[in-house]
Amino acid sequence: MKQYPIKIIVNGKSREISVTADETLLDTLRSKLDVFEVKNGCEQGDCGACTVLIEGIAVNSCLTLAIQADGKEVTTVKGIGTDENPHPLQESFHKYGASQCGFCTPGMITSAKALLDENPNPSLNEIKNGISGNFCRCTGYTKIFDAIESVTNENQS
Amino acid sequence: MSKKNFNIIGNPFPRHDAWDKILGETLYAEDFTLSNMLHLKILRSAHPAAKLLSIDTSHAEQLPGVEVVLTAKDVPNNETVTKFGQTHDVGGFAGFSRALADKKIRFIGEAVAIVAAIDVKTATKALKLIKVEYEPLEGVFDPEEALKDDAYKVGEEDTNLICNYKVRKGDIEKGFKQADVIVENTYRVPMVDHAYIEPESGVAWMAEDKVITIRSATQVIEHFRGIAEILGVPHNRVRVIAPMVGGGFGGKEDITVETFLALVVLKTGKPATLTYTREESLIAHSKRHAYVMKYKTGATKDGKLVAMEAELIQDAGGYIYLSPWVLLYSTVKATGPYDITHVKVDTCSVLTNNTFGSANRGFGGPQPCFAYESQLNELAKLLNMTPLDIRKKNFLHSGDALATGRVLEHAVETEATAEKALVALGKPTKSKESHIKIGQGFAASMMSYGRNNFIHDTSRSYVGVELDGTVVVRCGVQDIGCGQCSSLAQIAAEVLGVALSDVSVYYGDSALTPLAGTTTATRQLYMSGNATWKAAKVVRNNLARIAGEQLKTKPTNLVFKGNKITAPDGNSLSLDTVIKSCAGQGIELYAIEQFNAPAKDLINFKTGQGQVFSDFTFGTIAMEVAVDTETGKVDVLKIISCFDVGQCVNPLSVEGQMEGGAIYGLGYGMCEDVILNKGITMTPSLGEYILPSSMDVPKVQTITIESGGGVGPFGAKGIGEPSCVPAAAAFSNAVADAIGQRIFDLPVTPERIVRALHKI
Numbered sequence: 001m002k003q004y005p006i007k008i009i010v011n012g013k014s015r016e017i018s019v020t021a022d023e024t025l026l027d028t029l030r031s032k033l034d035v036f037e038v039k040n041g042c043e044q045g046d047c048g049a050c051t052v053l054i055e056g057i058a059v060n061s062c063l064t065l066a067i068q069a070d071g072k073e074v075t076t077v078k079g080i081g082t083d084e085n086p087h088p089l090q091e092s093f094h095k096y097g098a099s100q101c102g103f104c105t106p107g108m109i110t111s112a113k114a115l116l117d118e119n120p121n122p123s124l125n126e127i128k129n130g131i132s133g134n135f136c137r138c139t140g141y142t143k144i145f146d147a148i149e150s151v152t153n154e155n156q157s
Numbered sequence: 158m159s160k161k162n163f164n165i166i167g168n169p170f171p172r173h174d175a176w177d178k179i180l181g182e183t184l185y186a187e188d189f190t191l192s193n194m195l196h197l198k199i200l201r202s203a204h205p206a207a208k209l210l211s212i213d214t215s216h217a218e219q220l221p222g223v224e225v226v227l228t229a230k231d232v233p234n235n236e237t238v239t240k241f242g243q244t245h246d247v248g249g250f251a252g253f254s255r256a257l258a259d260k261k262i263r264f265i266g267e268a269v270a271i272v273a274a275i276d277v278k279t280a281t282k283a284l285k286l287i288k289v290e291y292e293p294l295e296g297v298f299d300p301e302e303a304l305k306d307d308a309y310k311v312g313e314e315d316t317n318l319i320c321n322y323k324v325r326k327g328d329i330e331k332g333f334k335q336a337d338v339i340v341e342n343t344y345r346v347p348m349v350d351h352a353y354i355e356p357e358s359g360v361a362w363m364a365e366d367k368v369i370t371i372r373s374a375t376q377v378i379e380h381f382r383g384i385a386e387i388l389g390v391p392h393n394r395v396r397v398i399a400p401m402v403g404g405g406f407g408g409k410e411d412i413t414v415e416t417f418l419a420l421v422v423l424k425t426g427k428p429a430t431l432t433y434t435r436e437e438s439l440i441a442h443s444k445r446h447a448y449v450m451k452y453k454t455g456a457t458k459d460g461k462l463v464a465m466e467a468e469l470i471q472d473a474g475g476y477i478y479l480s481p482w483v484l485l486y487s488t489v490k491a492t493g494p495y496d497i498t499h500v501k502v503d504t505c506s507v508l509t510n511n512t513f514g515s516a517n518r519g520f521g522g523p524q525p526c527f528a529y530e531s532q533l534n535e536l537a538k539l540l541n542m543t544p545l546d547i548r549k550k551n552f553l554h555s556g557d558a559l560a561t562g563r564v565l566e567h568a569v570e571t572e573a574t575a576e577k578a579l580v581a582l583g584k585p586t587k588s589k590e591s592h593i594k595i596g597q598g599f600a601a602s603m604m605s606y607g608r609n610n611f612i613h614d615t616s617r618s619y620v621g622v623e624l625d626g627t628v629v630v631r632c633g634v635q636d637i638g639c640g641q642c643s644s645l646a647q648i649a650a651e652v653l654g655v656a657l658s659d660v661s662v663y664y665g666d667s668a669l670t671p672l673a674g675t676t677t678a679t680r681q682l683y684m685s686g687n688a689t690w691k692a693a694k695v696v697r698n699n700l701a702r703i704a705g706e707q708l709k710t711k712p713t714n715l716v717f718k719g720n721k722i723t724a725p726d727g728n729s730l731s732l733d734t735v736i737k738s739c740a741g742q743g744i745e746l747y748a749i750e751q752f753n754a755p756a757k758d759l760i761n762f763k764t765g766q767g768q769v770f771s772d773f774t775f776g777t778i779a780m781e782v783a784v785d786t787e788t789g790k791v792d793v794l795k796i797i798s799c800f801d802v803g804q805c806v807n808p809l810s811v812e813g814q815m816e817g818g819a820i821y822g823l824g825y826g827m828c829e830d831v832i833l834n835k836g837i838t839m840t841p842s843l844g845e846y847i848l849p850s851s852m853d854v855p856k857v858q859t860i861t862i863e864s865g866g867g868v869g870p871f872g873a874k875g876i877g878e879p880s881c882v883p884a885a886a887a888f889s890n891a892v893a894d895a896i897g898q899r900i901f902d903l904p905v906t907p908e909r910i911v912r913a914l915h916k917i
Contacts (some may be wrong), residue, residue: 036181044844090179090180097175101178101405102638103355127851137848138817
């Protein structure tokens with residue numbers, strides 16, 4: 001199949017690779033770039049485990065073609081925060097026990113980041129709506145709601 | 158040790174593995190790669206019942222990039238009979254299974270062939286080139302039909318009946334004669350999926366000395382034995398490693414990808430990888446069993462339960478797997494946490510051509526709980542009593558006996574959990590619109606933790622101290638997200654007086670960590686927690702002996718805290734100083750200890766009399782719902798979960814289990830349903846198989862009782878599975894309260910509500 005050269009900026013680092021026209025961003029990230037923090041849960045856009053930010057917008061990377069990300073900034077949970085400099089959401093997920101098996105966690109934090117960037121003071125219902133594309137099977141969502149609520153502007157000031 | 162003296166136990170610590178997960182560092186099964194791996198795809202049967210006439214793999218094998226195609230004839234021991242139990246060969250409990258389909262197809266999606274190729278695309282293309290000739294057969298899809306003499310036979314045997322059990326207490330006829338009111342209904346519960354977010358996955362390779370090594374998402378590394386037997390190699394030539402698992406819930410208790418990977422590695426010598434697609438996971442791996450449950454219960458006019466008769470029919474699907482065990486759990490729990498004068502329980506498991514059933518969180522507990530908790534509310538209604546009052550007249554207490562004759566010698570706080578849950582639930586919210594009806598309901602439950610006593614369950618753990626005062630635990634637990642490893646770290650830290658961050662836990666390796674048994678049956682805190690506690694105590698005693706000599710006090714007077722060992726006079730030694738002294742004297746700085754669950758004889762299968770479990774966890778879930786009587790839509794307004802957990806090792810993890818369990822069980826009550834049409838899965842995606850999302854749930858309020866009366870370390874009881882058991886029944890009871898009518902089938906969907914309300 002014909003290969004197309006593209007450039008993706010993953011967590012601030014420019015990566016140049018060749019992809020096929022039908023290749024998903026999820027596949028490219030995991031198979032070609034070793035970006036394993038982006039999880040493969042269903043490849044059908046139902047579970048949200050593969051959520052990444054493209055230019056700040058949360059998308060399912062399994063429903064995005066790699067070519068669509070050409071020249072764009074792709075941010076994963078590792079781009080949101082690091083061991084030395086974790087994002088407040090990561091601090092709160094840790095403190096509240098919002099991660100159990102942890103498989104949904106990278107996608108969940110990524111969706112929560114997108115929500116807070118757009119709406120720094122979401123109500124509980126807005127939080128529920130903001131992460132409605134991300135399934136979690138372990139936590140029952142309570143501690144995830146708590147963790148996100150705790151880093152809204154209102155609760156931080 | 159009283160609670161106030163704990164340093165680590167009972168404190169809400171973030172788990173020691175939490176940062177890795179939150180930063181995206183944890184490498185799950187699919188995140189581990191080797192150079193030049195073969196990519197596997199499985200050809201699956203498109204028929205639920207068929208004769209397998211021939212398989213032609215020649216075209217597929219010729220496709221460039223295909224390494225090998227394997228069918229049943231390539232499997233050294235394709236037919237295996239799994240005996241259950243680690244050390245004890247229990248008669249009558251054997252599960253026949255095939256690695257790859259042969260002769261007769263028994264369910265949709267049964268594995269027919271394995272393709273190994275250079276990439277997934279090539280393997281997928283090759284699947285289409287395999288020619289399989291089937292002769293479709295009529296099949297049988299209804300367990301009650303399957304029980305009839307002239308029914309289609311699913312397997313090669315002349316009956317579809319797998320097994321049956323009975324419980325007999327008193328005289329059931331006499332019991333119903335004593336009853337002033339009797340309710341009788343049939344309840345149907347569907348097959349449901351585990352729907353962990355991480356699909357089944359693994360990587361395998363041939364390691365040095367011809368050890369086939371499999372790193373997979375599993376709850377049971379000890380499948381290495383079964384895999385070795387299928388391969389026809391010695392047990393010590395298969396090694397299974399379980400990394401952090403992205404959710405288990407019983408679905409990774411049976412072998413999934415491991416055998417397929419191992420067969421390819423054995424055949425080719427090359428590393429191999431396989432991850433199920435979500436569709437494959439929903440269609441072809443195990444499910445929670447569907448049951449038909451016929452219940453008849455009688456009570457006197459003051460609410461005393463005098464008779465309960467139950468008949469449970471379990472749909473095992475195409476293969477046996479863990480069905481007999483799940484059924485045994487249902488049988489023992491069929492009458493719930495109640496003292497009933499006369500009991501007659503008959504249960505059976507039957508093969509059909511549906512997807513096979515096996516372990517799923519609650520392991521046969523949630524099904525009967527929905528039935529008995531519905532019956533109790535129906536009786537309360539007839540007797541004009543509150544649901545709490547009728548239960549209070551019948552709750553079992555410590556010292557009482559189950560219908561199986563087993564006396565509950567440990568803490569039984571069901572009544573307290575119900576009372577606390579209802580206080581927290583409070584008065585019903587007022588509806589602002591006439592078509593929105595508010596309802597409240599609750600359900601009480603009992604669920605075992607730990608496996609059957611007659612299988613002689615064991616776990617082993619290693620605890621050692623390093624020369625710098627840090628601690629190492631080695632224990633073959635599988636961590637499936639419930640904090641199994643972190644709990645062990647807390648226990649070792651508590652006993653040795655160090656910080657949680659001073660403990661490293663090595664886990665989940667059948668070759669290198671002491672075998673700790675399965676992460677199933679809510680058994681790891683109980684079993685491996687006790688083993689770790691024992692091992693840590695041995696190390697502590699060794700250190701205390703030397704420290705006592707130096708501090709001139711009896712070893713039992715010493716306090717281990719803050720990385721120091723302190724004498725009653727206030728003098729202390731740092732832990733690493735004492736460790737170095739011990740090392741210099743050749744004193745053992747490690748211990749491997751085994752914990753054995755109490756062993757009991759096999760129960761009497763004709764009467765159900767005997768002891769099956771070490772102990773139970775009791776609890777209540779209460780809910781408030783708002784039902785739109787025009788559309789049937791239900792909003793869950795409140796969920797309260799109250800359990801006696803004995804002792805919280807980590808309250809944050811306990812709450813997490815209770816919150817997650819409540820929603821897992823809510824899904825069972827509200828929306829989840831693997832719909833099969835003549836054995837064919839109609840819900841093969843997470844768009845069609847409906848899980849509770851963040852939009853469907855309120856925050857769960859948790860209340861823990863710490864009776865100290867469990868058999869786990871520090872008096873802990875297990876909470877993983879018990880936390881989900883009563884949720885579906887609570888939801889159903891709340892909806893019944895709202896609409897004034899009961900729905901007897903799960904899930905209680907808007908469609909069923911509208912049909913009930915409008916009699917359509």
